[in-house]
Amino acid sequence: MSSSSSIFSNIGNKKECKCRLPVMILTSWTKEHPAKRFVVCPNRYKTGVKKCNFWDWYDDDVENEWYRTHLYEMYRLLNPSQRRELETKISSQEEVVLLQLEMQTMRDELSKCQKKAFFWKSAVILFVVVWFVSSMN
Incomplete structure (x- = not known):
């Protein structure tokens, strides 16, 4: 190193x-x-x-x-096919790393969206409950 x-x-x-x-x-x-x-x-x-x-x-x-x-x-x-195979193997490893990072980014975004959806769902339910209770009075 x-x-x-x-x-x-x-x-x-x-x-x-x-x-x-x-x-x-x-x-x-x-x-x-x-x-x-x-x-x-x-x-x-x-x-x-x-x-x-x-x-x-x-x-x-x-x-x-x-x-x-x-x-x-x-x-x-190395014959051209061996060189291409070696280069393909190396570039495939790079692609796997990039795809893993992209998947992690998507998981993070999904988690944020789920939190927002939960917040808005809770807010709507609370609004309906408050509206229902106030309309009963």
């Missing part, structure tokens, strides 16, 4: 950014950083929400140039 990883807090085994959302751990496949993992806030990719620019390396740099070059070359040597 890099020394700059103190930017996000460690709660159990989950890492969070300053938005208090679990960060996504992604993998770089560039020539400079093959197979090097990094973390980003899911809000970095969402539209319609305040974007979070949180981004940091998860892994330390590979010090050996030979190793770094061979990692990248091995990735390039």
Whole structure:
């Protein structure tokens, strides 16, 4: 883990950014950083929400140039379907995290709506009871 990883807090085994959302751990496949993992806030990719620019390396740099070059070359040597499979697997994991966050947002909204509905239902019942009692007098 890099020394700059103190930017996000460690709660159990989950890492969070300053938005208090679990960060996504992604993998770089560039020539400079093959197979090097990094973390980003899911809000970095969402539209319609305040974007979070949180981004940091998860892994330390590979010090050996030979190793770094061979990692990248091995990735390039995978046949195209293997590369697509690897990239699809990684992007599927990202999608799962984003869907889980969206589901949590929907659950929160549903809970708020249920509380409002309960309040208004109670207010209407109270109004009807008061009206009924006052009309009896």
